[in-house]
Amino acid sequence: MSNDSGGTATATAGATAAVDPKRWLALSVIAVAQLMVVLDATVVNIALPSAQEALHISTADRQWIVTAYTLAFGGLLLLGGRIADFFGRRRTFLIGLLGFAGASALGGAAVNAETLYAARGLQGAFGALLAPAALSLITVTFTEAKERAKAFGVFGAISGGGAAIGLISGGLLTQYANWRWTLLVNIPIAVIAFIAALPVVRESKATGDTRYDIPGAVLATVGQVALVYGFTKAATDGWSSGVTIGWLVAAGVLLAAFVVWESRVKHPLLPLRVLWDRNRGTSFLVSILVGAGMLGMFLFMTFYLQQTMGYSALKSGVAYLPFSAGIIVAATLAARFLPRVGPRVIMSIGGVLATLAMIWLTRLDLQSDYVVDILPAFIAMSVGMGLVFVPLSSVALTGVANHDAGVASALVNTTQQVGGSLGTALLNTIFTTAVTGYLTSHAASPLGQAEAAIHGYNVAFTASAVLLGVAALLVVLFIRRTPADATSTSEQEQVPVLVH
Numbered sequence: 001m002s003n004d005s006g007g008t009a010t011a012t013a014g015a016t017a018a019v020d021p022k023r024w025l026a027l028s029v030i031a032v033a034q035l036m037v038v039l040d041a042t043v044v045n046i047a048l049p050s051a052q053e054a055l056h057i058s059t060a061d062r063q064w065i066v067t068a069y070t071l072a073f074g075g076l077l078l079l080g081g082r083i084a085d086f087f088g089r090r091r092t093f094l095i096g097l098l099g100f101a102g103a104s105a106l107g108g109a110a111v112n113a114e115t116l117y118a119a120r121g122l123q124g125a126f127g128a129l130l131a132p133a134a135l136s137l138i139t140v141t142f143t144e145a146k147e148r149a150k151a152f153g154v155f156g157a158i159s160g161g162g163a164a165i166g167l168i169s170g171g172l173l174t175q176y177a178n179w180r181w182t183l184l185v186n187i188p189i190a191v192i193a194f195i196a197a198l199p200v201v202r203e204s205k206a207t208g209d210t211r212y213d214i215p216g217a218v219l220a221t222v223g224q225v226a227l228v229y230g231f232t233k234a235a236t237d238g239w240s241s242g243v244t245i246g247w248l249v250a251a252g253v254l255l256a257a258f259v260v261w262e263s264r265v266k267h268p269l270l271p272l273r274v275l276w277d278r279n280r281g282t283s284f285l286v287s288i289l290v291g292a293g294m295l296g297m298f299l300f301m302t303f304y305l306q307q308t309m310g311y312s313a314l315k316s317g318v319a320y321l322p323f324s325a326g327i328i329v330a331a332t333l334a335a336r337f338l339p340r341v342g343p344r345v346i347m348s349i350g351g352v353l354a355t356l357a358m359i360w361l362t363r364l365d366l367q368s369d370y371v372v373d374i375l376p377a378f379i380a381m382s383v384g385m386g387l388v389f390v391p392l393s394s395v396a397l398t399g400v401a402n403h404d405a406g407v408a409s410a411l412v413n414t415t416q417q418v419g420g421s422l423g424t425a426l427l428n429t430i431f432t433t434a435v436t437g438y439l440t441s442h443a444a445s446p447l448g449q450a451e452a453a454i455h456g457y458n459v460a461f462t463a464s465a466v467l468l469g470v471a472a473l474l475v476v477l478f479i480r481r482t483p484a485d486a487t488s489t490s491e492q493e494q495v496p497v498l499v500h
Helices: 023-054 064-087 089-108 113-141 145-176 186-200 214-237 242-264 278-308 313-341 343-361 370-397 402-441 446-478 485-492
Strands: none
Touching: 023 064, 023 089, 023 113, 023 145, 023 186, 023 278, 023 313, 064 089, 064 113, 064 214, 064 278, 064 402, 089 113, 089 186, 113 145, 145 313, 214 242, 214 402, 278 313, 278 343, 278 370, 278 402, 278 446, 313 343, 313 370, 343 370, 343 446, 370 402, 402 446
């Protein structure tokens, strides 16, 4: 059986396959679905403070609005790719659309925190079906290399530009309607895409042995949930409490069991041989660390902008736009220079820039100015991330065997999501602990509360800087240029990486 993941399926149609006359219409439908998934990542971030206040969510628990989605998405993405390959890519795509719409409706109607968390988890689960199915459909629909490159170019532009659209639309919906509409807006998009897909998207599926590694998926996902919950309990009960230690130990046991299972099962969800190459294994570890540091920054900057600086939801969305623009510009430059200088130089520069930007943010206080104190960090951070992402995906794919190419590229997306989940939970716990410690040693007053929040942000940004700094150090120490790097850019065009 092939080990390709449908999330980034590399299966290609034969040279004699008929050209689909509706392929460009199909691409437009797939692009709309991808836009919905990308929008959901940023549109909800802007609504976080409003949702927390409306549903009376504690500071320790608010990270579940983010992590419930990223855990389900990242934990199930590889399995979702397999399902798309074996069950049918068109069928999986359609189910993902309807499921995503239903989960969004549940979240928009949530009357308590638990319902919202469950809805976000369901969104992630159906997104883990939808995203790989969409990529697989492009691969099998566009059989000519140049057309496929153009199709993935459109898909990549949606992934990059959609984040900026989500920031603005999230601000507009939260400010002029209600935070619930940041979720409810998915319903009409999904329904329109579903109806439009029926006549233009062709079915395709893999043949041969179609066994699923369900135990592997369960062990990986439950292990990650236990780890995040352990971090959350540390914020409320302390790191030394029996409950916290119990959850963290359980997480370690489950994740260790996952590795043992994957090394012995005949059809693994994650073939461990993909990780043993030094460059590739390092790239996945860097992806986890960068995802953790970046998503943690987004979480706290959103609350800083709205609760400390008094920005409206819309103004917060606009404040993030330079970040989106910087990533797009830097990613374009990275793709151009990658064949000339190799991944190590570009990733090292990007990692150092991102780390310095995060250190800069540790200077924020109650009187900080956006243009002077925040914008420079946003620009440096976005350029750094753009310089890291493109070479990182190239390193993950260069030299991988053809039958492992799908799972290798899917792992870049998965590790970013997993890193974001764990990082958000850990950093939120660090923030909460820092705030509690500050209030314990200072007089209670409105000003004291505000200063405690600033202290918490600074400590969390410091921790984020450490994560990004370690990622940069790993690049310098372990990433090496190989002869295949010179041609990896053209190969990468056929397997784009989604950055949420």
